Amino acid sequence: MKKYDIIVVGAGPIGSTYAYKMAKLGYDVGLFDMKNRIGQPLQCAGIVSTNINDTKNLPKEFIDNQVKGANLISPDSTSITVEKEDTVAYVLDRVMYDKYLFERAVDAGVDAHLGERVFDVDINNTSIKTDREYSSRLITVSCGPNSSTSKKMNPNLTDESFMGIQYTVKTELTSTDYVDVNVNSSILPGFVWKIPVSPTEQRIGLFTQQSYNNANQILMSMIDSKSIISQKHYGSIPKYNFKKNIVENNTILLGDSASQVKPTTGGGLIAGFNCVDIAVNNSNKMLEEENNKYLENYQKEYHKKYGNEFRAQQNVQSIIQDMTEDDFNYMFKQLKENHVDEIISEYGDMDNQTPLLKQLVKTGIIFKLLPKIGLRRLKNIWKSQ
Template sequence: MTNYDIIVVGGGPIGSTYAYKMAKLGYDVALFDMKNRIGQPLQCAGLVSTNIDDTKNLPREFISNEVRGANLISPNKTTIHVEKDNTVAYVLDRVLYDKYLFDRAINAGVDAHIGTMVDDVDINNTTLRIGNAYHRAKLIAVACGPNSKTSKKMNPNLDEDSFMAIQYTIQTDNPSTEFVDVSVREELLPGFLWKIPVSSNQSRIGLFTKNSYGGATKLLDNELSLNDEIIQKHYGIIPRFNINKKIVQNNTILLGDTASQVKPTTGGGIISGFNCTEIAKNNSNKMLESGDNSYLENYEREYHERYDEEFRTQHNVQNIMENMTEDDFNYMFNQLNEYDVDKIISEYGDMDNQIPLLKQLIKTGIIFKLLPKIGVRRLKNIWKSL
């Protein structure tokens, strides 16, 4: 049996970052990932807000493009154009970026094993089984994505809902590289379609949905123009946020998508995941120094203190979207355009922190113009979560 201070399961950006941080503190860290190539296949849209700069975790060489706004498009093509003077989001080369984060962990001294399937995490004994081999640690961190067996062990009675995501990288002509297109389709709700410009002649077009793979693929194919050439196809799973999910048990913790630390309205989780690695690092260090695993419970509590208000509000918005029709969206977009909501979104909109925008829509009274489609009860749910 091999012994470590910390074992990390999952070599994606969150697992690699946590492993790196703990190794930098001087701990003996092992990292296991089932993939043979880190970062491949791509399983992310690769769009992240400039708030990632605050994490000090992104070298600029992995930024493929910078955008400063979006076109929000209703089913009948009514468009709300949102833009800011400065860059609001980066389009990342996620394959190279993920590999950089993994290699950084190795260079910090992490004992990394790729192409290695973890068969079981023994939460009671803080032990990992791989085939007939066992590895023991003082702490295990699981960051292997939404389909984690360990997460299901911790949450046996919780319905761990998820969305399917499909994305194509396409060769296409982009008249502008500064704006992302976000389109609503009733078949996808509460998901949506996106088109993200990577360069003047390349884009990522994708969607996420609860519905069937076949129907979603057909819808995505219909969004392609005659001259668009598919370079790559990518598929993945996005976890659905669940505030009741337990992420600590004994000396085992969950991180990132495995902990459903994702924005409910978009499924994005890299910034929240990085922030949670910092919370986990601080409390893991205290736990290992003192031998008191109550510090791991502090990790769970501090995560909820930081994100519950925002994620609960986004979750209520997501529930409203899920029950709307295309006619509802067409009505709402027309109302929002009539009251120049594009200017409000441009000033108060933030990909990661959506509460300030919702508060402004309430303050100006614009949100009450949408009552015929939102409904009083649903509006009260949003109000209570602010």
Template sequence: MSENWDVIIIGAGPSGTTCAKKLVENGFSVKIYDRRQEIGSPKRCGEGLSESIQNLIGKIPDRCIAQKIKGARVYAPNGKYLEAVLERGGFILERKVFDKWLAERAVKAGVEIQSNSFISSLIKHDGYFAGVKGEFLGEEFEEKAKMIVCATGAESPLRKQALGIFSKLDLIDSCLQYEMSGIDIDPDFIHIYVGNEIAPRGYIWVFPKGINRANIGVGIIPGEKTPKFYLEKFVNSQLEIKKGSIIEVNAGCVPVGGMEKDMVTNGLLACGEAAHHVNPIHGGGIKEAVISGKLAADVISESLKKGDVSKKALSKFNKLWWEKRGNRLEKVEKLREVLEKLSDKDLNDLADALKAQDIIEFTRGSKLSILAKVLMKKPKLIGLAKYLL
């Protein structure tokens, strides 16, 4: 069977383009197909990132950054907040510009990208995935490759076709975000609001993109009331936000748990959100996508050089991912499960007992014993405390 490419990647998000760039630099031919008319659009996140991401991808151009931030304020249900300052700071992206920058870097390295291309099915040959079938501007096409990478995000049915991966409803956050202008907020911090009345089993975020502009959104487990109900309720309760105008609306789903143990099969590997590589506590996926894309490229490069893209050879990716990120993120998933069971009073008490910097460490899967000790002081929460340890 003659191949057109060494690797075909489905999806031009951060995981797909990072993987592609590294593969080309390692000497392989790569083509990316993306279903969107415009790479980076529509945006599906609050666009916040820590400065440390640049350790993974290099210096991000100023045009990709809307606002630099000092840290985060996390608001308890009673309005009290903890203010955590990031050692190196962070920034709010212009996600559409950022994703295009990643794609442009990949193209300059030698990757070929084709947007507006819907991949309808995968080709199999002798028990190995070996190509794709799709449609571009009304015309059907077929391309073959030695290896397929599924970097489609969490909503594509191709994951299920290839690996049996599907997203459980209780591990999917339903999200709605307004980009608003004409508001007044402190632009030096991101603002996170938690509480069962504010956003049950989730949170509301305000990510500044300047003095008078911000992404304001909500992510919750689907329930009786919609994300729109909670977001509108919040916006209308904040005088400095209520007076603003909505200049963009984005909605979507984000996996917040259920990371896959097995992400490979003969001739195919899934990475990024397609494999649920997302931080379960805040739903951020860019950093995890970049890390998984790089790890995927390393394993695929080694497999192609040996001429072996079997499930056994590619399984090294499972091992590397879980060693590098998965085990830590699994702790974060436990943290989320515990927080979802707390009452508003419990959350208020935590705000009184914890230090701001503890919050940052918790989201990294670190120092959870500190939280467990606080929970141990309440008899009814001892079981949850032990679950964290």
């Protein structure tokens, strides 16, 4: 049986980045993916905030477009624009980007097994089964949201997820500087996004807990008759659960398999890359010192970095979930009258929403925005900061 230092299950952006970094530290890494062509099909809107620059993980050639802000649009079509002077987010070519991250890992010496599905991860023996068997000192499972290893580690937890559906459309855009975000009570707490890729291409999608058919109907109603749909994709977006166990023996979960995804937007790239760094640091110590207490540290450090932020985002989501279209229309009217777009433009951050929440609570504006929400729930948000 072939033995590695580390087996990585799943060569998505998170698994490939982790494999690359461990190989650069000198470890013998085996990376397995059931796909033959990494990155395909596209299952991502490809939007990331400029905070991705902090992860030093994005060469500029994978940026299709740069956006300055967003038009937030209510059910009655009231629109407010939030923006910064400089670029706030990049629109990525995710297919080419995933391929690049994978090839970078291979160039660093990772032993890649494409088209090799992992059927079982044996947590007790630190080994895996494909149509062959492999063992290692550490297994990192980054095989996306539907991981059977996650179910093994969390037998009493139901893995919950949203569904993300996206159409790529050929169209004519007058501006490529802003993302449109439409709220619609029928898909709450999700939303519809329209992301400009180029003057002639847009990604229109939504994430929701609704059925696939309903979600498709909503998307179709958002696409104007002159646009041509060139691609349709869908996938799962896992829900963060702080009770989820992501470490057992010498096996860890990472990326979507660990539900390391921002609750309000479903974005998983930046959180995943930051968790890769925490995992790499602790995996290295674990292997150097032959002591798997460092894997427990990975779980602790991840919760320390993201626990409060993700819980606050989930609180916001649960408030939004109960809102009606009238509530939204009222809220947008208040946003406009109280010039809240300026506060959002100043304090808003796609990845860290607590600074904005704190500012809205501090200025008391949140009480004007959310007329039907009780003080108790707002206090809960405040307490979780």
